[in-house]
Amino acid sequence: MEENKITGPYRPMTPSNLLMIVLGSAIYACAVNWFMMPLHLYAGGIVGLAQLIRTLLFSNINGVDVAGLVNLALNIPLFLLAYRSMSRKMLAGTLISVAVQTIAFTLAPIPVKPLIDDTLANILIAGLFGGAGCGLILTNGGSAGGLDLLGVYLTQKGHFSVGLMNLIFNACLYTVMAVLFQLSVAIDSIIFVAAFAIAIDRFHYQNIELELMIFTHHPEIKDIIMSKYVRGVTCWKGMGAYTGKETEVMITVVAKSEVEEVKKDILSIDPQAFIIEKAGTNVTGGYQKRLV
Numbered sequence: 001m002e003e004n005k006i007t008g009p010y011r012p013m014t015p016s017n018l019l020m021i022v023l024g025s026a027i028y029a030c031a032v033n034w035f036m037m038p039l040h041l042y043a044g045g046i047v048g049l050a051q052l053i054r055t056l057l058f059s060n061i062n063g064v065d066v067a068g069l070v071n072l073a074l075n076i077p078l079f080l081l082a083y084r085s086m087s088r089k090m091l092a093g094t095l096i097s098v099a100v101q102t103i104a105f106t107l108a109p110i111p112v113k114p115l116i117d118d119t120l121a122n123i124l125i126a127g128l129f130g131g132a133g134c135g136l137i138l139t140n141g142g143s144a145g146g147l148d149l150l151g152v153y154l155t156q157k158g159h160f161s162v163g164l165m166n167l168i169f170n171a172c173l174y175t176v177m178a179v180l181f182q183l184s185v186a187i188d189s190i191i192f193v194a195a196f197a198i199a200i201d202r203f204h205y206q207n208i209e210l211e212l213m214i215f216t217h218h219p220e221i222k223d224i225i226m227s228k229y230v231r232g233v234t235c236w237k238g239m240g241a242y243t244g245k246e247t248e249v250m251i252t253v254v255a256k257s258e259v260e261e262v263k264k265d266i267l268s269i270d271p272q273a274f275i276i277e278k279a280g281t282n283v284t285g286g287y288q289k290r291l292v
Helices: 015-039 045-057 067-085 088-107 119-139 147-157 162-180 183-203 221-228 256-269
Strands: 209-216 233-239 246-255 274-278
Touching: 015 088, 015 119, 015 183, 045 067, 045 162, 067 088, 067 147, 119 183, 147 162, 162 183, 209 256, 221 233, 221 246, 221 256, 246 256, 256 274
Parallel strands: none
Antiparallel strands: 209 246, 209 274, 233 246
8 A cells, every 4th residue: 555654555535534624724724813813923834924924025915914825825835845745635635725724814804903802812712723723634634734844845854853843943933023023922922832732732633642452363454454554563472361262462553543444444354353442652663653
């Protein structure tokens, strides 16, 4: 089965995936426009850079927020860098997401005054809803573009920490904001990024690993896990204490988003298989985190 270092085995996009990517993209853009923009604050990453460019260069344009169009322009070279490393599903999902974001950022009305009187509440709501929206995009096989695309490209080029890249980029972005505007603008925007990161980790199931221990009399199950899901399997021979019969014991680690499908495949081969599922697994080594 086709595999990519970042994206893993190809699985076609379903109508449900498409709907969730559109919904997640709209939620993300509207959360920024409705809760951050009335406070004159900025999102992180490429969207934040697009908003900064809009403020510095296009502040006199009335009736339309050009930040969405600037974000689209910034994503084009990043997309050209990363597209060779993306699966077809992620490629389609990313194009759809960036298109929906562009429309939503441009057309979603920006309130004249904050929707909630409390500044911190607006920031946290924007971060939580924005992170949830991007989590939906990632979980359904797309990406929100921006630093996700840069991360795909840099990871393919070598052992590069995507988290470190995000940290450095946002640190530079908010330092510029602190110099050009006020320190409070940068600090409040950093709070948004923190809430955003917490929410996206909760909704992005590919970030959560689970350990599966499988007891079966069908050794071919390990071949299914390795070929279909491209996950490593360690196995050994065991013996049932009650039956005295030899059994195959397998252990593997999969993403939370894969668990139900893996279990379904196991039980289709061996309805009597005994499966232990362990959450909170911390993996060091060759385990692949994937965007789809």
